[in-house]
Amino acid sequence: MGALSWDDYFMSLAFLTSMRSKDPSTQVGACIVNDRNRIIGVGYNGMPSNCPNDQLPWSKRSVEGELATKYPYVVHAELNAVLNKNAESCSGCRIYSTLFPCNECAKVIIQAGIKQVIFASDKHSDRASAKASRRLFELANVELRQHVPEARRGGRDGTQWEKAEKQ
Numbered sequence: 001m002g003a004l005s006w007d008d009y010f011m012s013l014a015f016l017t018s019m020r021s022k023d024p025s026t027q028v029g030a031c032i033v034n035d036r037n038r039i040i041g042v043g044y045n046g047m048p049s050n051c052p053n054d055q056l057p058w059s060k061r062s063v064e065g066e067l068a069t070k071y072p073y074v075v076h077a078e079l080n081a082v083l084n085k086n087a088e089s090c091s092g093c094r095i096y097s098t099l100f101p102c103n104e105c106a107k108v109i110i111q112a113g114i115k116q117v118i119f120a121s122d123k124h125s126d127r128a129s130a131k132a133s134r135r136l137f138e139l140a141n142v143e144l145r146q147h148v149p150e151a152r153r154g155g156r157d158g159t160q161w162e163k164a165e166k167q
């Protein structure tokens with residue numbers, strides 16, 4: 001079996017990173033890489049630092065309203081990857097994300113100078129936030145590409161991708 005492709009490698013790293021997330025419904029991971037294939041930053045969706053996790057909700061919906069759900073509090077994987085960067089700039093980099101970026105992450109990605117987005121799942125494509133992202137990325141000339149693992153092209157064993165796609 002030959003070497004793992006860069007795309008499979010960095011998307012695998014994004015999936016591995018997503019496994020740190022405590023979100024019970026959707027674990028997301030992201031990995032930013034420069035043009036020399038050096039890792040610039042990784043992140044996953046989680047509550048902000050220094051906020052005790054047990055004091056914030058992980059629910060998707062609540063009879064008490066939005067403030068009793070995770071949405072107003074959780075920091076998205078892509079934003080964490082940019083914030084965690086170990087280089088001066090993300091300019092000209094590409095980002096691998098296990099989930100297509102929402103509009104808030106799209107703004108951050110564009111402002112950070114990232115030029116390419118490689119995503120695995122597009123499961124929220126019907127949401128307005130995903131539609132707004134596509135519009136922003138198109139206007140800002142950020143290239144979008146859905147990752148097709150080597151295994152799907154008849155290459156290696158693809159069990160990790162099958163598991164991820166079922167999420």
Ligand SMILES: Nc1ccn([C@H]2C[C@H](O)[C@@H](COP(=O)(O)O)O2)c(=O)n1
Nearest residue numbers: 023025026028045076077100101102
């Ligand atoms: N681009 C994205 C989109 C979403 N997230 C996070 C935010 C939530 O923790 C979770 C989505 O939850 P769901 O509505 O699927 O239950 O994913 C992210 O990190 N990056």
Ligand SMILES: [Zn+2]
Nearest residue numbers: 076101102105
């Ligand atoms: Zn987001």
